[in-house]
Amino acid sequence: MAVDGDDAATGSATDPLASLEGARDRIRQLRAEGAEVDIHVLDVADPTAVAVVARSLVESHGRIDVLVCSAGTNVRNRHWKDLTPEGFDQVTSINLNGVAFCVTSVLPSMRSAGIGTMTHLGSEVFLSRAGVKATHVPSKGSGAALTDPMGGPVLFATGSLPASMPH
Numbered sequence: 748m749a750v751d752g753d754d755a756a757t758g759s760a761t762d763p764l765a766s767l768e769g770a771r772d773r774i775r776q777l778r779a780e781g782a783e784v785d786i787h788v789l790d791v792a793d794p795t796a797v798a799v800v801a802r803s804l805v806e807s808h809g810r811i812d813v814l815v816c817s818a819g820t821n822v823r824n825r826h827w828k829d830l831t832p833e834g835f836d837q838v839t840s841i842n843l844n845g846v847a848f849c850v851t852s853v854l855p856s857m858r859s860a861g862i863g864t865m866t867h868l869g870s871e872v873f874l875s876r877a878g879v880k881a882t883h884v885p886s887k888g889s890g891a892a893l894t895d896p897m898g899g900p901v902l903f904a905t906g907s908l909p910a911s912m913p914h
Contacts, residue, residue: 783808791818791845794852801852810860811853816846 774784785804789796804811820841822834874881881903895901 791849792840794844794848797845797848798852801849801856805856811856812860814849814853814857816849818845 774786777784785807787800787803789800791797801811818841820838822830822838824830824834825838892904896904
């Protein structure tokens with residue numbers, strides 16, 4: 748399940764039609780390579796819509812192996828002095844809640860299959876922009892992930908602040 752989005756407010760989509768045509772080209776290419784591509788248009792800030800799509804994908808394909816979350820938005824007046832409560836709510840409802848709704852909707856399928864990964868593109872974007880190549884090394888928790896770079900072959904780790912605070 749890939750969740751993708753584009754928003755002119757981020758500055759990344761100066762021509763939404765060109766972006767849409769690029770997506771169509773990629774879908775045609777994937778299908779030509781033999782991939783099954785399902786398209787579901789939805790608002791990731793709507794937990795019911797996300798759950799419906801996840802169920803539909805499981806019913807069609809039997810399971811979901813990968814979740815890529817890259818939908819997001821921003822507001823033009825995002826500097827703290829200009830940010831309104833409505834703007835803040837708009838960003839968090841998509842960028843935070845949308846990801847949580849997608850994760851919680853696909854997680855049961857992944858758990859029952861005993862496989863699956865969730866790739867959050869933030870780390871990949873960081874690595875790409877930094878020009879760094881890295882291999883994902885799974886860990887049994889934030890404690891191990893944070894201590895591995897201290898004395899093992901792992902050079903760095905990423906994790907959430909709440910999970911990392913006790914360590």
